[in-house]
Amino acid sequence: MLLDVKDMSLSLKREGKYIRILDQISFHVNEGETIGIVGESGCGKSMTALSLMRLLPDKARLEGKVVLQGDEITSFSKRKLEKVRGNQMSMIFQNPLTSLNPLQTVGIQIEESIILHTKMGKQQRRKRVLQLLNEVGLPRSEELIDDYPHQLSGGMRQRIMIAMAMACEPQLLICDEPTTALDVTVQAQILELMNEIKKETQMGIIMITHDMGVIAEVCDRVIVMYAGKIVEEAPVIELFLNPKHPYTLGLLDSIPKMGIRKQKLGSIPGTVPSPEKMPTGCRFVDRCSHAMDQCRNTLPEMIEINENHYTACWLYDEEVNKSGSIGSQKPETAFHY
Amino acid sequence: MALLEVKNLKQHFITKKGFMGKKTIVKAVDGVDITIDVGQTLGIVGESGCGKSSLARSILRLAEPTSGSIKFNGEEVIGMNSNHMKMLRREMQIVFQDPYASLNPRNTVRQILEAPLIIHSLGDRKERRDLIESLINKIGLRTEQLDSYPHEFSGGQRQRIGLARALALNPKLIIADEPVSALDVSVQSQVLNLMLDLQQDMNLSYMFISHDLSVVQHISDKVAVMYLGKIVEIANVEKLYNNPMHPYTQTLLSAVPIADPMLKRERIILQGDLPSPSNPPTGCSFHTRCPIATKECSEIEPVLEEKLTDHFAACIYV
Amino acid sequence: MDVLKFVAKRLLLMIPILIGISMLTFAISNTIPGDPARLILGPKATPEGLESLREKMGLNDPLYIQYGRYMVGITHGDLGESTYSQGPVSSDLIRYSPATFELTLFAMMITLLIGIPFGIISASKKDRMADHFTRLFSLLGVAMPAFWLGLLFLLLFYLKLGILPGSGRLDSGMSPPHHITGMYTIDALLTGNWTVLLSASMHLILPGITLAAVTIGMITRMTRSSMLEVLQSDYVRTAHAKGASENRVLYGHALRNGVMPVITLLGMAFGHALGGSVLVESVFSWPGLGKYAVNAITYLDFPAVMGVTLLIAVMFILVNLIVDTLYFFIDPRLKHN
Numbered sequence A: 001m002l003l004d005v006k007d008m009s010l011s012l013k014r015e016g017k018y019i020r021i022l023d024q025i026s027f028h029v030n031e032g033e034t035i036g037i038v039g040e041s042g043c044g045k046s047m048t049a050l051s052l053m054r055l056l057p058d059k060a061r062l063e064g065k066v067v068l069q070g071d072e073i074t075s076f077s078k079r080k081l082e083k084v085r086g087n088q089m090s091m092i093f094q095n096p097l098t099s100l101n102p103l104q105t106v107g108i109q110i111e112e113s114i115i116l117h118t119k120m121g122k123q124q125r126r127k128r129v130l131q132l133l134n135e136v137g138l139p140r141s142e143e144l145i146d147d148y149p150h151q152l153s154g155g156m157r158q159r160i161m162i163a164m165a166m167a168c169e170p171q172l173l174i175c176d177e178p179t180t181a182l183d184v185t186v187q188a189q190i191l192e193l194m195n196e197i198k199k200e201t202q203m204g205i206i207m208i209t210h211d212m213g214v215i216a217e218v219c220d221r222v223i224v225m226y227a228g229k230i231v232e233e234a235p236v237i238e239l240f241l242n243p244k245h246p247y248t249l250g251l252l253d254s255i256p257k258m259g260i261r262k263q264k265l266g267s268i269p270g271t272v273p274s275p276e277k278m279p280t281g282c283r284f285v286d287r288c289s290h291a292m293d294q295c296r297n298t299l300p301e302m303i304e305i306n307e308n309h310y311t312a313c314w315l316y317d318e319e320v321n322k323s324g325s326i327g328s329q330k331p332e333t334a335f336h337y
Numbered sequence B: 001m002a003l004l005e006v007k008n009l010k011q012h013f014i015t016k017k018g019f020m021g022k023k024t025i026v027k028a029v030d031g032v033d034i035t036i037d038v039g040q041t042l043g044i045v046g047e048s049g050c051g052k053s054s055l056a057r058s059i060l061r062l063a064e065p066t067s068g069s070i071k072f073n074g075e076e077v078i079g080m081n082s083n084h085m086k087m088l089r090r091e092m093q094i095v096f097q098d099p100y101a102s103l104n105p106r107n108t109v110r111q112i113l114e115a116p117l118i119i120h121s122l123g124d125r126k127e128r129r130d131l132i133e134s135l136i137n138k139i140g141l142r143t144e145q146l147d148s149y150p151h152e153f154s155g156g157q158r159q160r161i162g163l164a165r166a167l168a169l170n171p172k173l174i175i176a177d178e179p180v181s182a183l184d185v186s187v188q189s190q191v192l193n194l195m196l197d198l199q200q201d202m203n204l205s206y207m208f209i210s211h212d213l214s215v216v217q218h219i220s221d222k223v224a225v226m227y228l229g230k231i232v233e234i235a236n237v238e239k240l241y242n243n244p245m246h247p248y249t250q251t252l253l254s255a256v257p258i259a260d261p262m263l264k265r266e267r268i269i270l271q272g273d274l275p276s277p278s279n280p281p282t283g284c285s286f287h288t289r290c291p292i293a294t295k296e297c298s299e300i301e302p303v304l305e306e307k308l309t310d311h312f313a314a315c316i317y318v
Numbered sequence C: 001m002d003v004l005k006f007v008a009k010r011l012l013l014m015i016p017i018l019i020g021i022s023m024l025t026f027a028i029s030n031t032i033p034g035d036p037a038r039l040i041l042g043p044k045a046t047p048e049g050l051e052s053l054r055e056k057m058g059l060n061d062p063l064y065i066q067y068g069r070y071m072v073g074i075t076h077g078d079l080g081e082s083t084y085s086q087g088p089v090s091s092d093l094i095r096y097s098p099a100t101f102e103l104t105l106f107a108m109m110i111t112l113l114i115g116i117p118f119g120i121i122s123a124s125k126k127d128r129m130a131d132h133f134t135r136l137f138s139l140l141g142v143a144m145p146a147f148w149l150g151l152l153f154l155l156l157f158y159l160k161l162g163i164l165p166g167s168g169r170l171d172s173g174m175s176p177p178h179h180i181t182g183m184y185t186i187d188a189l190l191t192g193n194w195t196v197l198l199s200a201s202m203h204l205i206l207p208g209i210t211l212a213a214v215t216i217g218m219i220t221r222m223t224r225s226s227m228l229e230v231l232q233s234d235y236v237r238t239a240h241a242k243g244a245s246e247n248r249v250l251y252g253h254a255l256r257n258g259v260m261p262v263i264t265l266l267g268m269a270f271g272h273a274l275g276g277s278v279l280v281e282s283v284f285s286w287p288g289l290g291k292y293a294v295n296a297i298t299y300l301d302f303p304a305v306m307g308v309t310l311l312i313a314v315m316f317i318l319v320n321l322i323v324d325t326l327y328f329f330i331d332p333r334l335k336h337n
Helices: A045-053 A078-084 A106-117 A122-135 A154-166 A184-200 A212-218 A236-241 A246-254 A293-297 A318-322 B052-059 B082-089 B109-119 B125-138 B143-147 B155-167 B185-202 B213-219 B237-242 B247-255 C002-031 C036-041 C047-057 C063-075 C089-124 C129-143 C146-160 C184-191 C194-231 C234-242 C246-283 C289-298 C302-330
Strands: A003-014 A017-029 A034-038 A060-068 A089-092 A172-176 A204-209 A221-226 A229-235 A303-306 A309-311 B002-016 B023-037 B041-045 B067-072 B092-095 B173-177 B205-210 B222-227 B230-236 B305-308 B311-313
Touching (some): A017 A045, A017 A204, A017 A229, A034 A212, A045 A172, A106 A122, A106 A154, A106 C234, A122 A154, A184 A212, A184 B247, A204 A212, A246 B185, B002 B052, B023 B041, B023 B052, B023 B205, B023 B222, B023 B230, B041 B213, B109 B125, B109 B143, B109 B155, B125 B155, B155 B185, B230 B247, C002 C302, C089 C129, C089 C184, C089 C194, C146 C194, C184 C194, C289 C302
Parallel strands (some): A034 A204, A172 A204, B041 B205, B041 B222, B092 B173, B173 B205
Antiparallel strands (some): A003 A017, A221 A229, B002 B023, B002 B067, B230 B311
């Protein structure tokens, strides 16, 4: 196992109080596996990534365990963690323009990762940067190395970010919405590149996105997050064929499908509750058309319903099913607006 | 019947490049022909910088078009005097991408919805109040919410308020510029459902601009694909999606990630990025990235021709 | 190439600005009630004497003729005769300006050396003791009027403690160094005259700090807010994600970006200091342009007032031009555009 996250919780200080943003997140990533994390904005996807990297605001409280290749990095000092970041574990971000330093050439920015984590000499480093630029599909690397970010297009900038993240051959790559800010044709190029990198390395990838299409294209296993908790986890095909949690169903139903026109799309009424006003029971209860009394009072645990398919929903609880209180009202689709 | 008929519309901007560089002409819209029929939706797709938003703005004359003709209900819009134009604006409304930026944060929803009615001096106080209340119900919000401010609403609700404001004057055409791009899917679908319902109820016409091909497919009757200020393909939605003719349309369609992990497709990956609109390639503007381009493509500028019945494309190899 | 074009254009733009300023000062000084001829001849002057002096000084001509005459003079380097010093204004300016430039430059040096580091410390230790202290300090600097602060300093360091001199540029009886630039510290340094250097430096301290108090406050506050913004930026997060240490992020990535907007403010601060010297020089009896201007105003010596105003305007415009040109060398986004 490459990465094992156990009961990770994150609280941020807001107006003098600690507010829990992430609640007992547990998942793992194997070598060579791509895990997708999907959910609406504000459900904690990005915060999960930043917590793994511990790139958190000053007043943040992180609990639980994160084990990367046998090391419990949650207990690492700042100094020790800096040796891990960009080396064993790197990250790329949503907006490649603002994520690059405008005053440094891209060559220098890629080289910095190499300087920080290896003992390579100057010549060697330059060679490595040129090699990385070629690997991420950027031609004329000799000229490009001295360019500044503003001279490049959005797609090229994101390739630079990928080269930077790949510089020290990390075991884990975290991608936070890497194609959201890009045009469709450029997004296709970047996804293609990610798939190539996947094939060539044994790297584990965490792909954070709100786009089920991107999930379907690159992920092996998917985690669905809602309001700071994981509500469903399944291999990608299983998730699309046999989604269980009403939230996952809602998300899938809302996507316009090719070939089907002008029909009512499914949707999820309401909005994600704010962390200050989290319901005590299931956090989805106010938006769920299958909500029962139980859902309001008690938080459902993750249960395995199929092989490697887990969900946290009372509808699938054995006790509840035995009592026959829901009968055949298993969620299918629901239309709202 | 054609509600909107745009012919050879051009919108050229003169820009100064850099700090004190020389002037260049950006052909944001370069000879566009479209028609929108009553009760129909025309989808406009293309990547950023292709001129979709400029097209919307010049049709509404928010930016004065360089040349061409825009006929709304048979009347020429270009050159129309401002009084007449004000009347016409009631019939053509726009909805923007960022609902938050387009709603005044200091006004209540009631004030926001009432503003267009007051500007066009429609109805007395009571009539306006009744109209606003019926509007807010139409878009799925409650009457009590009229006295709240925009920040008290979620993104999807704000976009619905934006729609209500556009509907206040009972328009015939709504130009929606990326109306759902800033929204989460679950909320996006609510807005799309609402737009479809409203269209049926009020016999509205839409010009729906988006970079998202699946959304455009869902809502449109006819779709135009834009590249560097020009329409490269236009057809009825089934024809365009089932049988894309222009290589750019083919690429776009193959690039969309589809939420089906079992689907395995051949994907056309384009080389490079969109050329700068201020310095478009010669000949066919797509030839620098086109997988099937030949030498002729850099020399001959293709015209939009009817290649199949009601299916137009601008490519010399189709 | 672009830089030269830019500088040339800005220099050309100076002409209309200076014409505007000269017209404005000319108009203002001529609408002030008071008769220069009466001031020169004193209370016992005869009406005939006054009239002939007015005729001689050209005060009876219409205003635009007077102005035209003045402008023609300027093109020959003739700024008119000072009624107060009874010599040409141009030679007065040459005599008094080095003292002011020395004082202003010294104030700017202190501003840079204190303002920028204070701003950086304040930003990197946000909401901690060091931050509160520097913020209070810079607020005081901005809020306290210079003449009052100057008097306070005089009272404390000169009268009470007696450790610093309180007026003039040198100890009494000491003769100035050989004239090279007219700035005593620099001339003393160039000629190796250490006793004079010490004395000149000691004399600079109180007026220098008084003059710098406001600009230090301005620069500190600007540096702090700009650095805070940069420290929140995406590329700083990227640098952390690469594994760069706190210090490396602060000095390698944030600093250059953060100081950028401060440079513009430096030009403004310089102008502020030039203007402020009028008051500060009076408080410390510093024989510079400021003191000259104050005397000129009390004697309704219009040519002298005009001369000082124009010189300060030219200096201010030139400094800001230098500052703006600097950007071409610091910001690659301008270089490549």
